[in-house]
Amino acid sequence: MRIAFFIDDYLPSVHGVATSTAAFRRALEDLGHEVFIVAPKAEGHIEHDDHIIRLSSSKYYVFDSREMANIYPGLAKRFDAYDFDVVHSQTQFSLGVLAHSVAKRQGIPHVTTIHTLYTELIDDYPVAIVAGLLAVSFAFPVALKSTPVLPRVHRDSIKHLRRSTIKAALSRHGWRLTAAFANKCDACLAPSQHLAQILIHDGGLSIPCTVLPNGIDTAFYRHARAEDSLIPKEPGQRFIICVARLSPEKRQIALVESLAHLPDPVRLILVGGGPSEAELRRRAEELGVAHRVVFAGMLPPEQVATLLKQADVFALASYHFDNQPMVFLEASAAGLPIVYCDERMTECLTERNAVLASGITGEDLARAFNEVLGDEARLESLRSGALEVSQDFDVATAAGRLIDLYTGLIEARR
Structure with a gap:
């Protein structure tokens, strides 16, 4: 099986999602599968792995001066030659949207993992988070060809705009946007039960959601x-x-x-x-x-x-x-x-x-x-x-469950 992971920030950056993705890659390869990683270029890093596909990138400043992949019309066509069997996005932002486009072009399943919700950072990065929500609110309907997700704020809340009220409204909107992305995929993974419940009850997730904790060696x-x-x-x-x-x-x-x-x-x-x-x-x-x-x-x-x-x-x-x-x-x-x-x-x-x-x-x-x-x-x-x-x-056990999921989705499409 040829599997492609799409991730917004990969090694040599050290964080949980990158570590988990790298661990799954090794475990899946040990099971005999071919795994590709699609990620932005990392400043100062020279890539020697031919199964890590680096995309041109630009700086963004939400949390740090990190690189974000440059997404443009026609980019998904570049991946036709790889003939993937399944794509798996570890993000719901730019490279998640690219994964969606690649899966649609190639007629293959798209699995996404929801790792966290960035609107919970509203207290620490208010301008960046609000700007990001606005951008995604406009971008998703166009990129995913979906119905716009509009904020739900009761008129009584508007009369008394407290910080807590605004934060709660933004958080709910963030969950709904995240679920809207996942609903365009074939399957959704959540590393924890409590996150899965929030996606379903607060976000409106309607596709199957599997709880698959991250694994390590x-x-x-x-x-x-x-x-x-x-x-x-x-x-x-x-x-x-x-x-x-x-x-x-x-x-x-x-x-x-x-x-x-x-x-x-x-x-x-x-x-x-x-x-x-x-x-x-x-x-x-x-x-x-x-x-x-x-x-x-x-x-x-x-x-x-x-x-x-x-x-x-x-x-x-x-x-x-x-x-x-x-x-x-x-x-x-x-x-x-x-x-x-x-x-x-x-x-x-x-x-x-x-x-x-x-x-x-x-x-x-x-x-x-x-x-x-x-x-x-x-x-x-x-x-x-x-x-x-x-x-x-242990990641070997988790990787086996992942392959079972991929196989079921591929057979269902056939």
Whole structure:
């Protein structure tokens, strides 16, 4: 089978969707299938893989100075020669629209995975998110030949335009736009049950939606060695690690603030880069914990795996933004207990391997950290549970389910 993944931002960029796509590619190839990746050109990156198709791109500034593929009439025709059996979009933006056009031209199934909803970032990027919603609202009816999706705002809400009211209306509109895209596909995937329910009930998703959690190569993290870490760890120290983009929606500020309520041997390791780094450094200085925060920066997967093995607890403070973070899977595969604060997230999070904080503040998180780090027997039990839970998310199993889906869709078309 010849499979094409369309993704708006691929390796060498390090984030959950790119990591998941790369893992699925390897697993599908191990099963004997041919996989292509269609992605924008990455600045400064020279591509040597003939199965990664790079498209010309331009800068955009929604979250960072990233590259976005240039989409133009006639571009879909370029892919006729590849004779794909199925296309799978990991995005509902420009390359998702291109995937739709390619599938329609070649008469093949189009599967899309909904990873997250960007309107949840309205507080942090108001201008960019509103502009994006407007652009998509006009572009989808033209590109997808579909009925326009117009905002639904009750007149009583207009009389009392509160920030919360506007945000809720934009969020609902975002879900409806996302579902409108998915409804033009042959199948929709959601990495978590709660996201699938929102798509159906709030967005109006009408096509079949399969819950397929992201998968990883669990052996890669299980076999990593803590002694290969680049960060020294003194006897008696405890490491709390967070691997995520340093940005407002990830709320690392709460992790920094938690240190003020934790004993001195506890260190916070922040892996990743982003616009919040300067603010996080300032807050750490204000609290007098700057010497206990390590900014590791962007690291390749091999070094991330060794840091996960070296750490004592994995933490993520994002709230009502993430869907099924890949980092939870990676942490569990490395045998790390997880502390989190978003009650909506459930995949890979059980009482065997994770602790849900009682709230979202630094003090709330600190109580959860103390609960885990202050009880060696509990810590060891959570480590064992993490390794067990991670086996349910091995990418080889998920890839097999993906092939079953593709095969059914192809046979249905025939």
